[in-house]
Amino acid sequence: MSAALAFELRLYVAGQTVKSLAACANLKRICEKHLAGQYRIEIIDLTKNPKLAAGDQILALPTLVRRLPKPVKKIIGDLSNEERVLVGLDVRPI
Amino acid sequence: MLALEFLVRGVTQYGEPGVFMMFEENAAELTANARSLGFDLDRLAARKKLILDHVYIERSEIEETGAYDLEGLFIRLGHAVDAIGAKRVVLDTVEALFSGLPNHAILRAELRRLFRWLKDRGLTAVITGERGEHSLTRYGLEEYVADCVIVLDQRIQEQISTRRLRVLKYRGSAHGTNEYPFLIGERGISVLPITSLRLDHPASAKRIPTGIARLDEMLGGKGVFRGSSVLVSGAPGTGKSSVGAKFADTACRRGERVLLFSYEESSAQIVRNMGSIGIDLEPWVKKGLLRIHASRPTLYGLEQHLVMMHDAVSDFRPSVVVVDPISNLSLHRNASEVRPTLMRLIDFLKQQQITTLFTSLTPGSGETLEDSQLGVSSLMDTWLLLRNVEFNGERNRTIYVLKSRGMAHSNQVREFVLGDKGIDLVDVYLGAERVLTGTARVAQEALEHAAAVLREEDHQRKLGRLANRQKEIGDQIAALRAEAEFEAAELAFTIARENGQQCTRQQSTHVMAQLRGADDAGPSGKQGKR
Known part of the structure; x- marks a missing residue:
């Protein structure tokens, strides 16, 4: 159970753009591959909830925020570069 | 600072709400700084006229993993603008984005899109940027996307520094191209045109x-x-x-x-x-x-x-x-x-x-x-x-x-x-040859005065002498007149006497003629009548 909360990720996107969809797909794929069972993803569409953008200091989209474990890390882009996503999440590839 | 004033003045004087999006200072710092200029940002924010939004970028926390855009910024900005119906937007300083995000190509494209977007929404935006070494801005983009570029700099000359402002370009307006000094004072920024364009001040006859x-x-x-x-x-x-x-x-x-x-x-x-x-x-x-x-x-x-x-x-x-x-x-x-x-x-x-x-x-x-x-x-x-x-x-x-x-x-x-x-x-004493002042003037005046007194006395004396002379002449006239009268009297007497003698002579002649028996018509008779 505790392992499931080890990674709390939040993906900020703006609507159903190509980049947003790519980021979603990439994130899910990477997480399933490296963090199976230890993560939780929350997808926030800023076009629906623009207030939330200020909270995590979102500038670029899509942005993936690693809320847990601390410290908070941000990964911007469509997450197509798997290696860098893992560096950003501080996850060693298995 | 200029941007802040633009925003605050917009709110207080023109009733146009504004959004201040800052990339360097945070809201508390900005509020404190603004207070030194006499702007109360907290109050404006409370009245929903102003939104201060601090965008924080930390390079170390960010990992680039592929294509992205700045839609997040747009959404934030758009949300803030919509929340208070802002007409004015300030972005201070966009350069911070360049240091925060490594992919400049994307940034450049996105900023251009941002300007476009601001324009489409009818927002007046002031975007600040640092001056680059050779170009106007360090990343050289505002110059061609903005409508108006104002260059501020500070120069030190003879140990005294002066802030100067210059309108580099302003599309669709005739603008002064000179450098204008400006001052950040107690009441904000003051700019003074280097020369006024016209020479038409009114002239009073009072x-x-x-x-x-x-x-x-x-x-x-x-x-x-x-x-x-x-x-x-x-x-x-x-x-x-x-x-x-x-x-x-x-x-x-x-x-x-x-x-x-x-x-x-x-x-x-x-x-x-x-x-x-x-x-x-x-x-x-x-x-x-x-x-x-x-x-x-x-x-x-x-x-x-x-x-x-x-x-x-x-x-x-x-x-x-x-x-x-x-x-x-x-x-x-x-x-x-x-x-x-x-x-x-x-x-x-x-x-x-x-x-x-x-x-x-x-x-x-x-x-x-x-x-x-x-x-x-x-x-x-x-x-x-x-x-x-x-x-x-x-x-x-x-x-x-x-x-x-x-x-x-x-x-x-x-x-x-x-x-x-x-x-x-x-x-001053205005003599024939020189102008005198001070004691010299006083002395000269005294001298003049003395001379005048002397002259006056002289005149008196002359007048006196004249009077005497007149009297003298008068006396002489009287004497002469007396003499004349005397002579006239003398003459009258002589004449009278001579007449008397003649009369006596005629009478004696007449008597003699009678005695001699001469006639009346003789010349001596006529003579006697005269």
């Missing part, structure tokens, strides 16, 4: 007295024109400040507001020193008619001084301004810079119909004082020259009107006397 009656006499009897500029120049100790103070005093007496800029003495010192010559400025200060603005000339650059004067004048709205002395403003400056800046000041004051009196220190005492080293004399309407005349072991002040536009003025030198009753002008 005269105002200078407070020195004899001086007014010299200026065509009525003083100077309202709204004109007067230059009082002279060597040290010739009484320039006193003339200025008297002028201020007189204006206050008329109930007008006077602003006195002093660059030599503090306000308390002025009040004390002027008290010694019978000019009491203190009541005016207390009444609020006179404001003395004393500051060190080296405090700012010349431009900033002018901006400061500009501010003070706009704030106090005086009808008379006295600057004592302008020559101090030009410390460390060359004349080519001083002239246009002073021209600007004079121009500004003239536009406001403010009568100005400048004093200017000219070096030395015996040299050609007609040359004011500031080169501003041609800008002045009236120029009074105070001059020390050293003669006969003493030094005396003289005053003359070098020029005075639009009025008949005296070309005569007057002696200028500072006493405990104030300022007075005395006629």
Whole structure:
């Protein structure tokens, strides 16, 4: 159970753009591959909830925020570069 | 700072709410800074007129993993704008994005899109950027996407720094292309145009007295024109400040507001020193008619001084301004810079119909004082020259009107006397060959007086002599007349006597003829009838 909360990720996107969809797909794929069972993803569409953008200091989209474990890390882009996503999440590839 | 003022003024003066998006300072810091300028951002934020949004970018927390855009920024901005219906947006400083995000190609494209987006939404945006080494902005983008580029910089010259502003481009408007100095003061930013574009200030025909009656006499009897500029120049100790103070005093007496800029003495010192010559400025200060603005000339650059004067004048709205002395403003400056800046000041004051009196220190005492080293004399309407005349072991002040536009003025030198009753002008001795002042004048006058007395006595004597002579002649006439009468009487007597003799002779002839029996018609008879 505790392992499931080890990674709390939040993906900020703006609507159903190509980049947003790519980021979603990439994130899910990477997480399933490296963090199976230890993560939780929350997808926030800023076009629906623009207030939330200020909270995590979102500038670029899509942005993936690693809320847990601390410290908070941000990964911007469509997450197509798997290696860098893992560096950003501080996850060693298995 | 400029951006902030733009925003705050927008809210307070034009009712246009604004969004301030900052990338460097956070909201608390900005609020604190703004307070020093007199802007209360908290209050504006509470009234939903202003949103401060701090965008924080930390490079170390960010990992790039592929294509992205700045939609997040757009959404944030868009949300903030929508929340208060903002018309104005400030982004300070977009350069921070470049240091935060490594992919400049994307940034560049996105910023261009941002500008486009702002424009489409009808928002006025001020975007600040740091100046690059060779280009206007470090990343060289604002220049071609913005409609208006304003360049600010700070230059240090002769140890005095001046902030300058220049409108580099402004699409669809005729803008001044010069560099304008500006000042961040207590009330925000003030900009002063380097020269006004037009020369069309109104000219008043009203005269105002200078407070020195004899001086007014010299200026065509009525003083100077309202709204004109007067230059009082002279060597040290010739009484320039006193003339200025008297002028201020007189204006206050008329109930007008006077602003006195002093660059030599503090306000308390002025009040004390002027008290010694019978000019009491203190009541005016207390009444609020006179404001003395004393500051060190080296405090700012010349431009900033002018901006400061500009501010003070706009704030106090005086009808008379006295600057004592302008020559101090030009410390460390060359004349080519001083002239246009002073021209600007004079121009500004003239536009406001403010009568100005400048004093200017000219070096030395015996040299050609007609040359004011500031080169501003041609800008002045009236120029009074105070001059020390050293003669006969003493030094005396003289005053003359070098020029005075639009009025008949005296070309005569007057002696200028500072006493405990104030300022007075005395006629100098105008001899055939020279002008005398001070004791020399007094001595000369005494001499003249003595000569006059002598002459007077002489006349009396001559008159007396004349009277005597007249009497004498009169007597002679009487004597002669008596003589004539005597002679006439004598003559009458002689005639009478001779007639008597003849009569007697005729009678005796007649008697003789009768005796001889001659006839009547004889010649002797006729003779006898005569």
